[in-house]
Amino acid sequence: MEKEVRWGMVVDLRRCVGCHACQVACKAEHEVPLGVWRIWVKVIQKGYYPEMAAVSLPWDCPYCERPEEARYPRMQTLFLPWLCNHCERPICNTVCPVGAAYKRKDGIVLIDPHRCIGCNYCRAACPYNVRFANPITGMIQKCDFCVHRVDAGLPPACVEACPTNAMVFGNLRDPSSKVSQLISKEKVQVLKQIMATFPQVYYIGLDKDVADPLKGWEKHFYHKEYERL
Amino acid sequence: MEVQVLYNVFHHEAVSLLIAIYFHIVGLHAGCSIVSITATLLGKTEYKPVAKIGAIFVIILFSISPIFLLTDLFQPLRFWYLFLHFNPTSPLSWGTFFLCAYPTFTGIYIYFLFKNNVKWSKIFGVISLPFAISVHGYTGFVLGFAKARVLWNTAVMPSYFLCSAMISGMAFMLIVALIRYRFTYKDKTVEEREKDLHIIDLLAKWMAGFMILNVFYVFSDITVMYYHTEDAFETVELVRLGKFSFLYIWVDNVLGNIIPSLIIIFKKTRKSHLLLLIAAILASIGVFVMRYVMVFGGQYVPLS
Ligand code: SF4
Numbered sequence: 001m002e003k004e005v006r007w008g009m010v011v012d013l014r015r016c017v018g019c020h021a022c023q024v025a026c027k028a029e030h031e032v033p034l035g036v037w038r039i040w041v042k043v044i045q046k047g048y049y050p051e052m053a054a055v056s057l058p059w060d061c062p063y064c065e066r067p068e069e070a071r072y073p074r075m076q077t078l079f080l081p082w083l084c085n086h087c088e089r090p091i092c093n094t095v096c097p098v099g100a101a102y103k104r105k106d107g108i109v110l111i112d113p114h115r116c117i118g119c120n121y122c123r124a125a126c127p128y129n130v131r132f133a134n135p136i137t138g139m140i141q142k143c144d145f146c147v148h149r150v151d152a153g154l155p156p157a158c159v160e161a162c163p164t165n166a167m168v169f170g171n172l173r174d175p176s177s178k179v180s181q182l183i184s185k186e187k188v189q190v191l192k193q194i195m196a197t198f199p200q201v202y203y204i205g206l207d208k209d210v211a212d213p214l215k216g217w218e219k220h221f222y223h224k225e226y227e228r229l
Numbered sequence: 230m231e232v233q234v235l236y237n238v239f240h241h242e243a244v245s246l247l248i249a250i251y252f253h254i255v256g257l258h259a260g261c262s263i264v265s266i267t268a269t270l271l272g273k274t275e276y277k278p279v280a281k282i283g284a285i286f287v288i289i290l291f292s293i294s295p296i297f298l299l300t301d302l303f304q305p306l307r308f309w310y311l312f313l314h315f316n317p318t319s320p321l322s323w324g325t326f327f328l329c330a331y332p333t334f335t336g337i338y339i340y341f342l343f344k345n346n347v348k349w350s351k352i353f354g355v356i357s358l359p360f361a362i363s364v365h366g367y368t369g370f371v372l373g374f375a376k377a378r379v380l381w382n383t384a385v386m387p388s389y390f391l392c393s394a395m396i397s398g399m400a401f402m403l404i405v406a407l408i409r410y411r412f413t414y415k416d417k418t419v420e421e422r423e424k425d426l427h428i429i430d431l432l433a434k435w436m437a438g439f440m441i442l443n444v445f446y447v448f449s450d451i452t453v454m455y456y457h458t459e460d461a462f463e464t465v466e467l468v469r470l471g472k473f474s475f476l477y478i479w480v481d482n483v484l485g486n487i488i489p490s491l492i493i494i495f496k497k498t499r500k501s502h503l504l505l506l507i508a509a510i511l512a513s514i515g516v517f518v519m520r521y522v523m524v525f526g527g528q529y530v531p532l533s
Pocket residue numbers: 083084085086087090091092093109125126127128129130131142197
């Protein structure tokens with residue numbers, strides 16, 4: 001008898017250095033167009049300093065006035081790779097009117113590109129904002145755990161690209177797999193447990209401020225940088 | 230302690246303005262047909278014109294509403310997949326069913342109404358009434374089932390949407406009835422004029438009733454959200470104080486509900502047709518603004 005498979009992921013945030021390699025690898029693997037992402041690394045800074053500043057920013061931070069004072073240990077930078085959680089009870093599947101969003105037996109949530117009518121309802125219902133409409137083809141897409149690679153026995157592209165092995169992918173039903181061991185030994189957390197979608201992407205060392213979408217959004221939600229995206 | 234987001238991704242809005250317009254038009258024709266059917270079922274001859282005016286606008290509005298729905302799809306040529314695959318847990322699937330059943334039965338009802346066949350128009354009126362209610366009621370469930378957005382995911386949503394649909398339908402018919410009276414009253418006898426005025430009066434009173442119900446829904450929705458989760462709290466702050474406060478509180482509720490209902494409640498102002506017309510126009514604007522705020526206010530709070 002074939003052993004039951006349930007794919008899942010553990011992201012060890014203690015190891016994540018915020019290099020965005022997963023994000024880039026995913027872009028390359030799936031030819032994701034500009035402005036949309038299947039996985040991204042959310043970065044926040046928190047600390048006790050009124051004018052917090054950028055330590056390792058890819059662009060010049062407009063809020064940065066006294067960068068020399070806003071440094072460790074007064075503050076810290078937190079990273080959070082954010083991707084589709086391949087939920088146990090995916091609301092996106094529940095609400096899809098044509099059954100184009102579906103869940104495979106092994107737990108991977110997919111979209112049937114030949115059936116999806118692009119009604120966007122799944123995008124409105126997913127609590128994690130991970131679905132997007134491909135600006136070129138108009139298809140609804142999201143992270144699919146690199147299903148073509150997984151079926152061929154390879155790990156997803158992001159997992160393979162991660163230089164610190166912070167992302168671990170494996171079979172949650174297999175007690176000897178690394179994900180199961182991490183979940184049973186470490187203190188894990190999922191995103192937005194309150195939504196009752198039962199995510200299958202687990203995080204070790206998740207900080208409440210980086211997991212909270214509302215933190216710091218007053219200033220940033222309509223930040224010019226994001227307006228262009 | 231301060232928290233600053235340095236990098237995050239926000240995907241574009243899922244529900245567009247087209248859908249807000251669609252909700253409004255569906256509300257309009259559902260409201261019109263509910264009024265029309267009720268007038269027929271009550272069976273008084275003086276309600277006949279109301280029933281007929283309503284029926285005509287149902288046909289016109291219903292024929293334009295699917296355009297908005299289809300143009301919003303990213304794969305519009307695949308719309309017929311909705312008929313092939315039925316998903317009982319998706320309100321959009323229910324909507325497909327209602328959007329097919331509703332014109333069928335209402336069409337037959339309208340046919341008998343214009344044939345002056347009282348018995349059959351009543352029978353088909355009874356059959357199409359639940360469809361008229363559900364064809365708008367499902368849109369409330371569409372928003373209500375999107376569990377990501379707290380502004381939508383509330384139990385009052387379907388009834389709130391139905392209530393505002395009734396307001397927009399009645400306001401629309403009130404405008405039409407007022408214009409009709411203005412252009413035809415010269416050729417009418419005093420008795421006929423009395424009847425027309427009675428209908429206008431009745432429509433206005435019912436509209437005021439639904440407006441008061443609507444304000445109650447808004448009140449209970451907002452106050453319950455204050456005792457809810459963090460997301461709900463932020464959302465209601467947004468609606469009350471933030472970006473949408475002017476539109477929602479002032480344009481929708483004060484100008485669109487409270488002032489028109491006050492105009493209708495006081496007998497003196499109700500007798501003035503100009504004020505009634507203004508009340509009806511304000512109410513229509515208010516309902517559209519409510520749809521707009523629901524769709525965009527719900528999506529304004531970030532999820533990631
Ligand atoms: S994270 Fe969103 S898109 Fe992914 S399975 Fe869950 S509900 Fe669906």
